Amino acid sequence: MAAKSWVPVPDGSPFPVQNLPYCVFSYAGEDPRVGVAIGSYVLDLAPLAASEWADFASVFAGPSLNPFMALGRRAWHAVRHWLTERLTDESHRDLVEPLLIPMDQVRLHMPFTVADFVDFFASEHHATNMGRLIRPGEQPLTPNWRHLPIAYHSRAGSVAVSGTPVRRPSGQYRVPGRAEPVFGPTERLDFEAEVGFVIGTPTTPGQRLSVDDARDHIFGVVLVNDWSARDIQAWEYRPLGPFNSKSFLTSISPWVIPLDALEPAMIPPPAQDPEPLPYLRGSHDFGLDLSLRVELNGEVISRPRYARMYWTPGQMLAHLTSCGATLRTGDLVASGTVSGPDATEWGCLAELTVDGTEPLKLAGGATRSYLEDGDQVTISATAPVGDGLTLGFGEVTGRVDPA
Numbered sequence: 449m450a451a452k453s454w455v456p457v458p459d460g461s462p463f464p465v466q467n468l469p470y471c472v473f474s475y476a477g478e479d480p481r482v483g484v485a486i487g488s489y490v491l492d493l494a495p496l497a498a499s500e501w502a503d504f505a506s507v508f509a510g511p512s513l514n515p516f517m518a519l520g521r522r523a524w525h526a527v528r529h530w531l532t533e534r535l536t537d538e539s540h541r542d543l544v545e546p547l548l549i550p551m552d553q554v555r556l557h558m559p560f561t562v563a564d565f566v567d568f569f570a571s572e573h574h575a576t577n578m579g580r581l582i583r584p585g586e587q588p589l590t591p592n593w594r595h596l597p598i599a600y601h602s603r604a605g606s607v608a609v610s611g612t613p614v615r616r617p618s619g620q621y622r623v624p625g626r627a628e629p630v631f632g633p634t635e636r637l638d639f640e641a642e643v644g645f646v647i648g649t650p651t652t653p654g655q656r657l658s659v660d661d662a663r664d665h666i667f668g669v670v671l672v673n674d675w676s677a678r679d680i681q682a683w684e685y686r687p688l689g690p691f692n693s694k695s696f697l698t699s700i701s702p703w704v705i706p707l708d709a710l711e712p713a714m715i716p717p718p719a720q721d722p723e724p725l726p727y728l729r730g731s732h733d734f735g736l737d738l739s740l741r742v743e744l745n746g747e748v749i750s751r752p753r754y755a756r757m758y759w760t761p762g763q764m765l766a767h768l769t770s771c772g773a774t775l776r777t778g779d780l781v782a783s784g785t786v787s788g789p790d791a792t793e794w795g796c797l798a799e800l801t802v803d804g805t806e807p808l809k810l811a812g813g814a815t816r817s818y819l820e821d822g823d824q825v826t827i828s829a830t831a832p833v834g835d836g837l838t839l840g841f842g843e844v845t846g847r848v849d850p851a
């Protein structure tokens with residue numbers, strides 16, 4: 449039998465006691481601090497710790513998860529165990545109940561301070577589709593793709609919490625039929641449905657992680673929308689990779705799902721051919737069985753499945769640190785766009801509309817090639833947590849504002 453909380457959790461709630469995702473919230477004009485979701489409530493952790501576990505009171509009183517994430521896996525385990533007990537054993541009700549705040553009365557903030565932000569390219573389906581669109585006539589997968597998890601460094605300061613408006617970026621690009629570039633608002637604004645791994649435990653300079661070390665360093669998981677301007681990208685990306693086409697905004701969900709909560713969703717990593725070099729092999733490596741959902745103006749347009757990803761989080765971290773680069777508390781390591789073998793699972797409009805040439809047909813006769821001003825994109829996800837239960841990630845959403 450699945451554990452149950454004495455807090456009423458509505459059927460189908462994303463936040464059963466098996467989840468316990470962390471957030472930074474504010475309430476009634478007070479300063480932002482750390483909370484955890486249970487059912488339709490946010491549990492205020494700083495006062496709970498103050499009365500029971502003073503060491504953690506200041507850790508939870510601040511406006512960021514970073515101090516908690518930096519404490520490492522043993523502390524994450526201990527706190528999760530403590531919270532699970534407080535929320536399942538009715539004897540703690542008198543203490544805990546006054547610290548539950550209805551979720552619809554809080555404001556959710558950026559949950560952690562992003563240190564570095566890296567975006568991988570771990571979906572074979574996405575990489576193949578984008579290769580065909582962006583580099584017609586060439587092999588869709590570049591020769592290195594099956595040998596290493598490709599990534600680029602992006603802009604930590606441009607990562608914002610769900611709900612932040614997406615101002616249509618301007619930039620330099622070429623328009624069909626003209627050789628010279630123009631500067632102006634992008635005409636090809638896109639989303640990318642991704643999953644982000646949030647680093648808790650840092651590494652020391654020169655420390656190289658093995659694939660199996662990932663679980664000691666990944667604190668939790670968020671949803672990511674890597675907004676992208678395809679016209680700017682196509683013109684700027686060779687030879688150094690995306691720059692302004694992706695750095696104007698990246699949105700993340702406000703809830704950080706503990707990696708421990710996703711243990712029942714861990715699945716064997718995919719078969720890889722050719723076998724990667726030894727530094728990219730592990731004996732306890734894992735993929736994740738997450739089901740994503742992308743909505744455009746409330747209509748579901750794609751259901752990408754994370755289980756299809758080729759490169760694993762462990763391989764991403766092993767590769768990132770293989771040169772001696774460090775991980776810092778608060779690093780956001782995004783997977784890259786999650787896509788699948790057919791259109792029901794494609795994770796961006798470039799794929800779903802074949803670079804705008806085959807517009808999506810939406811309810812009410814509307815069509816879309818790329819995003820229009822006023823469009824709202826919402827990404828959500830679920831994961832199995834055993835006993836037929838699922839947990840939810842909440843959502844990452846954003847609406848396009850004019851340039």
Ligand SMILES: O=C(O)/C=C/C(=O)CC(=O)CC(=O)O
Nearest residue numbers: 568569578579582640784785
């Ligand atoms: O194939 C390319 O040149 C570009 C691909 C992308 O835009 C994808 C990217 O940002 C990484 C990802 O989300 O998978």
Ligand SMILES: [Ca+2]
Nearest residue numbers: 567640674784
């Ligand atoms: Ca991306």
Ligand SMILES: [Mg+2]
Nearest residue numbers: 674694697698
């Ligand atoms: Mg971006």
